[in-house]
Amino acid sequence: MDRDRPTPTPGPSRGPSESALQVRRLLSRIGFYLFIVIVGAYFALPMLWLVFAPFDAHPTLAAAAPSAFTLGNFSDLLKNPNALRSLANSVVLAGATMVLVVAAAAPAAYALSRVRIPGRDLLLYVLLLFSSVVTGTAAMVPLFLLVFDLGLINTHVGVILVLAGGLMPAGIFILKDFVDSMPKSYEESARVFGASSFQILRDIVLPYARPGLAVIAVWVVVNVWSNFLIPFILIRDPGLMPAAVVVYNFYTEGGQADLRLLSSFGLLYSIPVVVMYLFVNRRYGFRFYGGIKG
Amino acid sequence: MAELEIRGLTKVFPGGVRALDGLDLNIQDGEFFALLGPSGCGKTTLLRSIAGLETPNSGQIHIGGRDVTRLSPAARDVAMVFQDYALYPHMTVADNIAYPLKVRRVGRKERRETAESVGRSLQIQGAMLDRRPGQLSGGQQQRVALARAIAYQPRVFLFDEPLSNLDARLRLEARTFLKQLQRELGVTTVYVTHDQAEALALADRMAVMDQGRIRQLDTPSNCFLRPANTFVAAFIGSTPMNLLPAKVQDGGLEVAGQKVMIPEAIRAQVRVGDPVILGVRPEYVSVSPTELPDSLAGTVRVLENLGVDSLVTVEVGDLRVQATVPEERVPAVGDRVWLAPDQRRLLAYRQADGEQVGAPTVALSDTPALVPGAG
Numbered sequence: 001m002d003r004d005r006p007t008p009t010p011g012p013s014r015g016p017s018e019s020a021l022q023v024r025r026l027l028s029r030i031g032f033y034l035f036i037v038i039v040g041a042y043f044a045l046p047m048l049w050l051v052f053a054p055f056d057a058h059p060t061l062a063a064a065a066p067s068a069f070t071l072g073n074f075s076d077l078l079k080n081p082n083a084l085r086s087l088a089n090s091v092v093l094a095g096a097t098m099v100l101v102v103a104a105a106a107p108a109a110y111a112l113s114r115v116r117i118p119g120r121d122l123l124l125y126v127l128l129l130f131s132s133v134v135t136g137t138a139a140m141v142p143l144f145l146l147v148f149d150l151g152l153i154n155t156h157v158g159v160i161l162v163l164a165g166g167l168m169p170a171g172i173f174i175l176k177d178f179v180d181s182m183p184k185s186y187e188e189s190a191r192v193f194g195a196s197s198f199q200i201l202r203d204i205v206l207p208y209a210r211p212g213l214a215v216i217a218v219w220v221v222v223n224v225w226s227n228f229l230i231p232f233i234l235i236r237d238p239g240l241m242p243a244a245v246v247v248y249n250f251y252t253e254g255g256q257a258d259l260r261l262l263s264s265f266g267l268l269y270s271i272p273v274v275v276m277y278l279f280v281n282r283r284y285g286f287r288f289y290g291g292i293k294g
Numbered sequence: 295m296a297e298l299e300i301r302g303l304t305k306v307f308p309g310g311v312r313a314l315d316g317l318d319l320n321i322q323d324g325e326f327f328a329l330l331g332p333s334g335c336g337k338t339t340l341l342r343s344i345a346g347l348e349t350p351n352s353g354q355i356h357i358g359g360r361d362v363t364r365l366s367p368a369a370r371d372v373a374m375v376f377q378d379y380a381l382y383p384h385m386t387v388a389d390n391i392a393y394p395l396k397v398r399r400v401g402r403k404e405r406r407e408t409a410e411s412v413g414r415s416l417q418i419q420g421a422m423l424d425r426r427p428g429q430l431s432g433g434q435q436q437r438v439a440l441a442r443a444i445a446y447q448p449r450v451f452l453f454d455e456p457l458s459n460l461d462a463r464l465r466l467e468a469r470t471f472l473k474q475l476q477r478e479l480g481v482t483t484v485y486v487t488h489d490q491a492e493a494l495a496l497a498d499r500m501a502v503m504d505q506g507r508i509r510q511l512d513t514p515s516n517c518f519l520r521p522a523n524t525f526v527a528a529f530i531g532s533t534p535m536n537l538l539p540a541k542v543q544d545g546g547l548e549v550a551g552q553k554v555m556i557p558e559a560i561r562a563q564v565r566v567g568d569p570v571i572l573g574v575r576p577e578y579v580s581v582s583p584t585e586l587p588d589s590l591a592g593t594v595r596v597l598e599n600l601g602v603d604s605l606v607t608v609e610v611g612d613l614r615v616q617a618t619v620p621e622e623r624v625p626a627v628g629d630r631v632w633l634a635p636d637q638r639r640l641l642a643y644r645q646a647d648g649e650q651v652g653a654p655t656v657a658l659s660d661t662p663a664l665v666p667g668a669g
Contacts, residue, residue, distance in 0.1 A: 185376040188380070194367070203382075207382075
């Protein structure tokens with residue numbers, strides 16, 4: 001940085017064109033930093049609000065240091081019977097969906113990567129397209145009817161199945177890329193040594209694709225954690241609702257958003273995701289090798 | 295330990311590529327056998343078929359008298375060393391070596407002991423056993439791959455160009471090491487390579503392959519001294535053999551408008567007027583600054599230093615003939631020289647099919663006699 005800064009006293013040998021060039025360079029640098037600061041502030045302000053507002057006795061929509069520091073917002077929140085339970089529900093939904101997606105996507109990705117069937121790539125793209133485009137609002141009514149007919153309305157199982165189904169194609173797609181990047185000779189040598197398909201999957205493919213599995217797991221958890229629509233449609237009982245749905249219940253009697261409860265709940269809601277990110281990053285490292293081809 | 299028998303093996307890939315074309319081969323117990331050929335000749339397909347990684351369209355493979363053609367790789371008792379070694383990056387060296395035992399559900403303690411004892415014989419020991427393959431040099435990785443194959447205790451070793459990822463000097467070391475190791479273990483070995491020098495140095499016998507067929511099956515010295523056809527002649531030897539079109543005349547051979555004596559062994563096989571291709575290695579052509587009887591006159595065009603010798607390219611009429619000369623007798627570019635091929639090393643091939651003069655017309659390969667009832 002210091003090297004790039006123009007010296008305040010230009011030497012006598014410097015021509016006027018050179019100093020003009022330096023001024024222009026300085027101005028463009030200032031402009032660039034200004035731009036970065038504005039973009040950064042745009043994303044940082046909500047975060048700042050989330051850190052300050054929960055400890056403010058009278059929070060407003062402005063991100064400001066607490067005028068009157070308090071922990072009362074949290075104790076009020078704990079009096080709400082659904083608040084903590086909804087976080088637990090979110091953990092159950094996210095955890096179960098993650099296990100289901102990883103357990104099913106890993107063998108599926110391995111098989112799709114290794115077995116040659118005509119139209120394999122087309123099948124994958126169509127699945128991916130439908131799962132990412134057609135889900136959500138468009139699939140709301142059919143999904144509701146399907147889950148209703150299965151008798152899984154107002155159950156966690158129903159939500160888990162629908163979410164897992166929606167996330168599976170993209171999960172398979174990402175994992176398949178990891179498995180594709182593995183040299184075939186790994187499996188072939190294991191086969192010559194007598195390993196069964198299951199042994200190859202367990203001893204070689206899964207450990208090799210471990211960063212990929214970690215990526216999928218985190219991605220599923222984050223998706224389920226923040227998903228509002230599916231549990232909102234499929235769950236009626238407030239005691240079963242996940243945090244993303246419960247957060248919509250924090251209104252005052254007057255019908256206005258209760259910023260005290262909302263902000264403190266928002267903080268609690270975001271902590272698990274941040275902790276998980278830190279843990280996984282430490283444990284596996286987000287090495288995206290093989291996952292994304294340049 | 296077992297002998298290997300291959301009968302009429304044919305493999306056609308989807309898309310119509312005929313990688314193996316009715317191939318017959320017999321490899322003896324304990325033999326070091328090399329499969330040599332240019333890329334795409336089918337040598338790797340043959341090796342993979344023996345391993346069970348490719349299913350042939352027809353033909354049989356017998357290992358130790360047992361028909362394994364339809365058996366899975368696991369049931370064949372063969373170990374393969376891949377070109378890229380295929381060491382598992384997430385396992386330690388010891389776990390890699392002992393992986394064949396893990397597959398057989400051998401206990402952890404015994405696996406470690408095997409890894410240590412096999413590793414010791416290949417100079418893989420101490421802290422190296424607990425490293426990952428990525429932390430090893432190319433030569434060490436290659437030894438780990440060998441150790442893993444040995445730990446499996448197979449009846450046949452299959453090597454797919456195991457030295458091609460090493461640099462030149464290390465390759466020579468590894469070659470010597472490999473040959474000694476194979477002698478000590480006495481396990482039947484099939485070795486695929488595209489490097490003729492490797493095949494000549496290592497093999498007890500070798501097969502030179504082209505387009506899914508064996509063009510010559512013989513000892514390395516016979517393949518070098520008496521190539522069965524122009525394909526083998528051109529493929530083997532670090533300096534390629536001179537292949538010169540010639541015409542049989544009364545009492546001699548006409549090459550590029552000049553006449554050389556016809557060797558006794560060839561004279562009986564040809565008639566006057568036959569077109570032939572004369573083959574002689576640069577090592578067996580002597581270069582003289584003065585005129586010699588039965589020699590070809592020409593002008594030196596290119597000089598290449600090969601270390602001890604130099605390779606001289608001489609223009610004879612519209613042909614180019616190469617010869618090696620010792621360092622003290624190197625001519626200068628532009629010199630007029632006379633080339634005298636060693637009469638005993640002169641070979642003649644039919645112009646029509648490139649097979650050696652005197653060989654039967656339909657000879658495809660020099661396969662040993664079929665064993666009756668083997669297939």
